[in-house]
Every structure is written in C-alpha cells, then in structure tokens.
Amino acid sequence: MKRARHFLFLSLAWSSFWACQNDAPPVSSESPGMTRETPSPVSTRVEPRQPKASPGNFENLIADYESKDRVIWQKPDMVISLLGDLEGKTVADLGAGSGYFAFRMLPKAQKVIGVDIDPRFIAFMDSVKVRLSKQYQDRFESRLAKPDDPMLKPGEADAVVMVNTYGYIENRVNYLKTLSKGMSDHADLLIIDFKKNSLPVGPEDEFKVAVSQVERELKSAGFEIQKIDNEALDYQYIVMAAKSETNK
Ligand SMILES: C[S@@+](CC[C@H](N)C(=O)[O-])C[C@H]1O[C@@H](n2cnc3c(N)ncnc32)[C@H](O)[C@@H]1O
Secondary structure (H helix, E strand, O other): OHHHHHHHHHHHHHHHHHHHHHOOOOOOOOOHHHHOOOOOOOOOOOOOOOOOOOHHHHHHHHHHHOOOOHHHHOOHHHHHHOOOOOOOOEEEEEOOOOOOOHHHHOOOOOEEEEEEOOHHHHHHHHHHHOOOOHHHHOOEEEEEOEOOEOOOOOOOEEEEEEEOOHHHOOOHHHHHHHHHHOEEEEEEEEEEEEOOOOOOOOOOHHHOOOHHHHHHHHHHOOEEEEEEEOOOOOOEEEEEEEEOHHHO
C-alpha cells in the first residue's frame, strides 16, 4: 500500500514535470477527465479552512490538484495568457500547491516562485524541480511563506497569480497590503476562484468569496481593478488588478 502511494506520488511529480517540459497540459488518452462529459465532482475538494490537511490526505490532495479535468474547466493556458508576455519577468504563484500553475508558467517566465505555507507542497514542488532540466531548475524557486505574508522581497514580483487560494487567506486586506510591497509598480495580480452557487467542482458555497467581495478588498488594500471576467470560465471568476497610483 505504502509502495503504491509512493508510486502515485512519483507519477504525479512526473506528470507536473512533463507538463512543464512540453509547455502543454499533461493530457493523456487515459485521462479520466477527458473521458467524462462533466468534470469530476471531487476536483478541488473542500479544504479552504483546513489548509494543513492530515498527512494521510496529502496524496489525495496532490491527485486532486493535478487532476486532468482541470484543463477543461479551468483552461490553464488561457488563464496564463492573460498575464501577457512573461519573458524577463518574475512571477509568484501564491498558494501554489503542487505547482499546477507554477510549472506551466516556467517555460514562459524568467523566474517562477511557487509560494505556499504548507511544507509538504514545498517538498512536492522541489521533487518536481529536481527532475527538470538545469535551465528550468535555475528559474524555479519554491518558497515557504507565512499565512499573513507571502515573503516576497520588495518589488520582487512582476506578476502574481492566486488560483483557488483567495478564500484560504485570513485578514485579506492586510495580506494584500503586504503583498503589494512585494510587487513591482507595474505588476499584475491575477485572482481566480470559484463562483457562488453550487457547482460540480470546488468547495461548498460557505467557503467561497464572492467576486464583489474580492473587488472591495482589493480596493481597500490599494489596488485598482483592471478586469473582472465572469464568463470565460464556467465555474470561476477571473479578477485582474494592479497597484493603484497612490500605492506605488
Ligand atoms: C486549493 S489549493 C490551490 C493550489 C494551487 N493554486 C492550484 O490551483 O492547484 C490552496 C493552496 O493554498 C495554500 N495556502 C493556504 N493559505 C495560504 C497562505 N496564507 N499563503 C500561501 N498559501 C496558502 C495551501 O497550502 C494550498 O496549497
């Protein structure tokens, strides 16, 4: 049993690596997500108030975060393209988890920082990193952060993504204020999270943050909204923001 779990862990690490190497999502013909008409009801299960899941659950979380059907309902390539040209830029993925987005951005950016507060995800991302070519290894850094601080250096990030993570953050306005110090003046902040109303994927409604609240909190923290898109993804909203002039 232990051996099977170890094998699953390594397979998932390998699939993340493969996604990065190919600059494309790791879709295979055996992908369960590709053979179902509707996305898996277990994808991105309810964890928002329990980021530190018990050790026994970790493989399940990784399997969930790396689930193949995400490529259908979350369109990671389209999402990443919203950040524009990442060449020469440093991107921080806050709440990076298994690195689902972080490793996909690696071929496009100068540097990707996979930020998380859970050391198990840091270890997982590092296990993927060591399998990458030297060129990619040099451009990826995992970073253990604090719940109230993404631990970015002043002005370090030229772009920040926060996918399926916003609801985990407590005292979000303070968190966003701290985050803005780690962003360069022209950095984009991209937040993707689940729409309210029960959906076949994502947490229960009580754990979701309405897009109107995200907007309010960003403004309170000194950001200006560049774009809100409720249509591009069936289950999720997309918010793009940047530091307001007075916050630079
Ligand atoms: C649902 S997962 C999303 C993972 C990844 N973004 C993805 O889309 O696959 C949420 C992640 O946020 C992390 N997290 C929770 N609170 C955090 C905080 N305050 N700062 C950074 N990461 C946090 C958790 O450890 C977990 O890895």
